[in-house]
Amino acid sequence: MIISEPSPVIASLSLQRCIEPGCRASYGINERLYVCSRCGGLLDVELSEEQIGEARSLRSLWRERRRSFDVPDRSGVWRFRELLPFGDSPPIVSLGEGNTPLYEGPRSASYCGLDALQLKHQGCNPTGSFKDTGMTTAVTQARLLGVRLLVCASTGNTSASLAAYAARAGLLCAIMVPEGQVSHAKLAQSLDYGAKVLEIEGNFDACMRVMRELAHDESIYLVNSINPFRIEGQKTVAAELAEQLDWQVPDHLVVPGGNLGNSSAFGKGFHELFKLGLINRVPRITIVQAAGAAPFANLFLKHERELTIEVPSFDIVNLDHPHTLASAIKIGAPVSWKKAWRALHWTGGQVLTVNEQEIADAKVMVGRDGIGCEPASATTVAGIKKLVAKGAIKNDEQVVAVLTGHLLKDTDYVIKYHSQQLTISEEGIPENEQRIVGNFSNQPVKVEASQSAIKKVLERVHVQLLCLLKCASRLLLRIWGRALIALG
Numbered sequence: 203m204i205i206s207e208p209s210p211v212i213a214s215l216s217l218q219r220c221i222e223p224g225c226r227a228s229y230g231i232n233e234r235l236y237v238c239s240r241c242g243g244l245l246d247v248e249l250s251e252e253q254i255g256e257a258r259s260l261r262s263l264w265r266e267r268r269r270s271f272d273v274p275d276r277s278g279v280w281r282f283r284e285l286l287p288f289g290d291s292p293p294i295v296s297l298g299e300g301n302t303p304l305y306e307g308p309r310s311a312s313y314c315g316l317d318a319l320q321l322k323h324q325g326c327n328p329t330g331s332f333k334d335t336g337m338t339t340a341v342t343q344a345r346l347l348g349v350r351l352l353v354c355a356s357t358g359n360t361s362a363s364l365a366a367y368a369a370r371a372g373l374l375c376a377i378m379v380p381e382g383q384v385s386h387a388k389l390a391q392s393l394d395y396g397a398k399v400l401e402i403e404g405n406f407d408a409c410m411r412v413m414r415e416l417a418h419d420e421s422i423y424l425v426n427s428i429n430p431f432r433i434e435g436q437k438t439v440a441a442e443l444a445e446q447l448d449w450q451v452p453d454h455l456v457v458p459g460g461n462l463g464n465s466s467a468f469g470k471g472f473h474e475l476f477k478l479g480l481i482n483r484v485p486r487i488t489i490v491q492a493a494g495a496a497p498f499a500n501l502f503l504k505h506e507r508e509l510t511i512e513v514p515s516f517d518i519v520n521l522d523h524p525h526t527l528a529s530a531i532k533i534g535a536p537v538s539w540k541k542a543w544r545a546l547h548w549t550g551g552q553v554l555t556v557n558e559q560e561i562a563d564a565k566v567m568v569g570r571d572g573i574g575c576e577p578a579s580a581t582t583v584a585g586i587k588k589l590v591a592k593g594a595i596k597n598d599e600q601v602v603a604v605l606t607g608h609l610l611k612d613t614d615y616v617i618k619y620h621s622q623q624l625t626i627s628e629e630g631i632p633e634n635e636q637r638i639v640g641n642f643s644n645q646p647v648k649v650e651a652s653q654s655a656i657k658k659v660l661e662r663v664h665v666q667l668l669c670l671l672k673c674a675s676r677l678l679l680r681i682w683g684r685a686l687i688a689l690g
């Protein structure tokens with residue numbers, strides 16, 4: 203079986219199309235556009251329906267490719283290239299992205315009140331976040347278009363990813379970030395990968411505005427998630443996840459929401475897989491936003507009953523001063539909100555918010571599963587806990603939380619949490635919510651460098667563990683006793 207040749211059928215049939223129902227203008231696949239030139243609507247890459255016949259035979263081909271040593275086959279994105287709009291032998295720029303683990307998270311599950319919880323760890327990508335799955339396709343498209351300078355606005359992860367992929371492609375890149383609001387780890391990545399780092403006084407939304415204006419210049423290529431080729435790469439994660447679950451989709455897929463590209467991509471991914479007959483239902487997509495940066499959750503609250511509409515005509519009310527310590531999703535004007543709405547429409551989805559304390563505690567629980575993630579990713583586990591508590595997710599349902607970034611992306615946050623120094627002091631936050639309590643804090647112990655001193659500390663840990671075990675067994679006995687009484 204030939205497993206490294208791109209499918210010739212699909213690419214030639216792709217085009218770009220405006221998502222606005224009243225417009226639906228279409229454009230060639232190699233036109234350098236970000237939004238519809240007729241109405242300003244968001245653009246989709248559209249694959250031809252004629253693929254359906256062939257797609258059914260692709261499951262085994264995709265799986266087989268994992269055994270190959272060819273770069274496109276090894277990539278968890280390009281392995282699914284029949285779902286992508288690229289022609290024969292595109293000049294692929296890859297760092298071996300995708301193929302990320304789907305972990306069981308038993309401690310996170312019990313924290314949420316679930317029988318089981320699976321964690322799809324997108325932080326295990328080459329630059330430590332999910333952005334790589336979209337950057338490989340966007341930078342490949344840039345090469346096809348012959349652009350030399352790539353740009354993005356970022357809260358840190360998009361920029362780190364772009365910097366790496368541009369370096370890999372030998373292209374120039376400039377990233378714009380809000381000064382003092384990006385974690386050092388993310389900034390360090392961009393610097394080492396050789397990006398021109400532009401810091402502005404202002405937030406992510408201001409960066410995004412400037413970059414969109416700049417991108418009118420023909421020599422510059424914008425690779426934020428408004429670029430439909432980013433979404434194409436990211437949507438393959440839906441196929442990868444479905445494959446990991448033997449093509450049975452979970453009941454719920456839970457993702458954090460910032461600029462709303464990722465939720466849009468999952469929506470498109472599952473919708474296409476369903477249309478292709480590769481899955482027989484779609485998971486319900488839940489988007490979780492930080493309470494202080496939740497324009498989309500506000501919109502959902504107001505218009506939930508209009509979820510029957512695929513692409514809404516009403517508008518979102520942006521926030522001028524979003525705030526959250528989950529800096530990756532500190533966004534007040536999400537660019538892709540209409541596509542995210544469409545994802546909710548397709549999957550019967552929902553949106554909710556979680557506060558800073560909930561995010562911080564949930565993050566530790568993901569860590570206790572030996573996995574870890576950055577704060578923005580932990581909104582998912584915090585959100586699931588809330589939904590289980592109110593009965594919106596049943597404890598025996600199959601739930602997958604998408605962890606979007608690696609634990610090491612924001613160590614400053616981690617250290618502050620564990621040393622009870624995590625605070626958010628923004629206007630509008632009540633004083634009693636400004637300090638985040640380290641409910642599960644785990645502080646380093648200063649100890650003399652002698653055997654006896656160390657043993658004493660370890661004995662204390664041992665006693666604490668035994669106490670914990672005793673409490674847990676007492677609790678179990680009580681539950682068991684109650685169950686026996688209930689059974690008569």
Ligand code: F0G
Pocket residue numbers: 331355356357358359360361427458459460461462463464465530531576578579606607
């Ligand atoms: N999680 C992480 C770790 C992120 O970095 C982001 C977005 C999100 C979630 C939200 O994803 O925007 O697709 O809804 N980070 C962007 C950046 C904004 O510039 O790195 P989204």
